[in-house]
Amino acid sequence: MIDVKTLCLGVLSRGDASGYEIRKEFEEGPLSHFSDAGFGSIYPSLKRLLDDGQITMLPHNGDGRPDKKLYRITPSGRHALYQALIKPPSADKLRSDLMFILSFGHLLPPRHLDRIIGDRISDYRHLIATLEVEGSTAHRTPGERFVEGMGLALYRAVATYLEEHRHELVAAALMESQVA
Amino acid sequence: MIDVKTLCLGVLSRGDASGYEIRKEFEEGPLSHFSDAGFGSIYPSLKRLLDDGQITMLPHNGDGRPDKKLYRITPSGRHALYQALIKPPSADKLRSDLMFILSFGHLLPPRHLDRIIGDRISDYRHLIATLEVEGSTAHRTPGERFVEGMGLALYRAVATYLEEHRHELVAAALMESQVA
DNA sequence: TCGTTATATATCGTACCGATGCATCACTTG
DNA sequence: CAAGTGATGCATCGGTACGATATATAACGA
Structure with missing residues (x-):
């Protein structure tokens, strides 16, 4: 690094x-x-x-x-x-507390699960909205535009995935909690 | 964290x-x-x-x-x-040498730029292929499946963005190198 | 005027990361 | 069969980085 x-x-x-x-x-x-x-x-x-x-x-x-x-x-x-x-770049590194937590989703109260996912979605949606405004105003070098575009693409991918799969995880947690 | x-x-x-x-x-x-x-x-x-x-x-x-x-x-x-x-998760953190380097793309030899982007694309494509095979065989908890799906979605987003915008950055670097 | 936010530098303890060392076992390759 | 290679397994050490904290001034709205 x-x-x-x-x-x-x-x-x-x-x-x-x-x-x-x-x-x-x-x-x-x-x-x-x-x-x-x-x-x-x-x-x-x-x-x-x-x-x-x-x-x-x-x-x-x-x-x-x-x-x-x-x-x-x-x-x-x-x-x-x-x-x-010009040195070969090392691998990208993603650290996410949320993902660690969600990998234990079945141990957690379904309501809590739903809330932290929802919170994170709105965090990202706000961030995306901010970047979309900024991106059109601020002038940047080609490299900066490239990197900012990548950021935007990633944030959109995260938000979309969370939105589309949120209910699956919560449903699984609900089943689990009814068994216990 | x-x-x-x-x-x-x-x-x-x-x-x-x-x-x-x-x-x-x-x-x-x-x-x-x-x-x-x-x-x-x-x-x-x-x-x-x-x-x-x-x-x-x-x-x-x-x-x-x-x-x-x-x-x-x-x-x-x-x-x-x-x-x-159950503690509120801190924000996600992305660290990428490659993105730092690319934000200075205009300072680098276009050929070098093209190579490191291409390398990274194939890294991610290989990783994605591996995950797609594994995902269907290994059995996982709902939480693990969720997290693995998120990983896959992210890697696809990165690879796709790199593929779609690679030429823009290289073209800009080429212009720059012809001026200098 | 008073509290809050932004500007600005700096340090200290802890945690963490990468490299390295060492040893054993299994497997394969000449 | 020997020899090398790679996986398994434990452990430490030095450097780097992180988070919290302390301090001080400027700006600004209530």
Whole structure:
């Protein structure tokens, strides 16, 4: 798996940013669908990237705010990023608490089961609606559009599957609960 | 996110198993699509579960093999599992190196781009074919069938999207490389 | 003016992941 | 039959990452 240092280099390759802004990118931007990093990983990474000379810290023009450190990628950093990008990508990884839980569906109260599935469906439907609006307004590179499209396709597939098979699972749980 | 201790309890709730067999479950079984755990997490977890009295170690009948420790879940362990299962599930998480790389598609050689996408498509197509055979033979609980179906639906969505949009991205990269 | 949200940096403990080491058994291949 | 290969099985260790938390200021509506 690509490490957080490389993820940060990726964000900085698009323009200068602070640690906070990098975080936001993983929370909201097109990269958010398939990458993630929290402060606890970003700040140590930036420190190490500085030490390695792959980024530099811009001198903050002392006038207004003393905080906010802006970082800029160096040629060495771009090279490191490129090297990481052309390495064969490792397999995709999906982690889902919900799916783990549902695989034990027969042990759970049918009503509860129905509720958590319903909740998740509306989560995804909201997310999809948001992305559909954003996608038409924000302008993106071809790569970003591709990735965002993949995210949308995946979310739709999940929501649709949940909608179409929800009742099967709940019905099975109901049978189970009547036996017990 | 659900921790590895709980994941182990989940596997053991279906029957006694060794650490190695638990690992296999996350590598091949229906749980493999949305959960994961390696030896480095499983063995320490089993140790802690033993200490907490949520599992017991079966006495290996000393005849043949001295290795292979079999573990069995206790009532206390089943309770802990249930408590974890009824907690509201955290959001799904997708991690994909490939998508990160493709979001920088315009920086990469078009031929390379085309190759890694093609490779991934055939990976998924093979996986899908395997699952389609397995799904009809192996017998599963309703929950397991549900989760396996979701896995299949997702893999199909990914493969289809890659196939349908591959050329767009490669074309954009080609334009870019001709400008530079 | 007061509470809440957003901006912003940073650390600390824990959990986790990947790599590695070791040993045995079964199977196959020369 | 020997030798190698791959599966079974246990275990640890170092590095990395995650989640929670602390702190402080700016902005903004009630």
